Amino acid sequence: MDAEQNAIPQTNPFELFAAWFAEAQDTEPNDSNAMALATANADGAPSVRMVLLKGYGQDLGDSGGFVFYTNAQSRKGEEIIANPQAALLFHWKSLRRQVRIEGPLSEVSSAMADDYFNSRPRISQLGSAASDQSRPLDDRTTYLARVDELSRHYEGEDIPRPPHWTGFLLTPRAIEFWIDRPNRLHERRRFTRTVRGGWESTLLYP
Ligand SMILES: Cc1cc2nc3c(=O)[nH]c(=O)nc-3n(C[C@H](O)[C@H](O)[C@H](O)COP(=O)(O)O)c2cc1C
Known part of the structure; x- marks a missing residue:
């Protein structure tokens, strides 16, 4: 690639994300879909x-x-309920690329959460149903015993999705792409939504 040429096109950011994500799925050793989720409490502490x-x-x-998807409790x-503003970050190390996404979160429909919960392996369903995520746990055996107990309770039956286990949709107001370029002269392009619902973009100093 010519060092003076832009590597990040002025295009639809969802299409660009899809192209980069497809490359990451081929190159990352695991969890190319892993992303950092930043939230903040009502006081703004992140x-x-x-x-x-x-x-x-x-x-x-x-x-x-x-x-x-996660546990809403x-x-x-709790932070999302107090303050729905959030940010996502992908860092695909093998590609030396970063994508930053910012915007409000909203809960997905219960039909969508059910569909995803029902698609998970049974042991994952049990693990999330048995987890009081983020609460103190006296000993790991307590958690494993709860998994066993639920497994026996639902033997031969589908495991119902716990109502607090749900999905969140981040609706982006900005999506920013960063790509490594030679000699640390990197390239960044930030897409922001226009008032008419389209996208505009600008390069930023790296
Ligand atoms: C690669 C990776 C993927 C993860 N994926 C999820 C996920 O999809 N949902 C989830 O609730 N926790 C996931 N976790 C665990 C979270 O990072 C976190 O420990 C947990 O959600 C509790 O976070 P909280 O106390 O801030 O709510 C993942 C952890 C790692 C390292």
């Missing part, structure tokens, strides 16, 4: 953790978005 991207696209919600769940 916290961040990894979650897995389980859906994205322009057809999700009113204007497209990115979906993950977890620390992140």
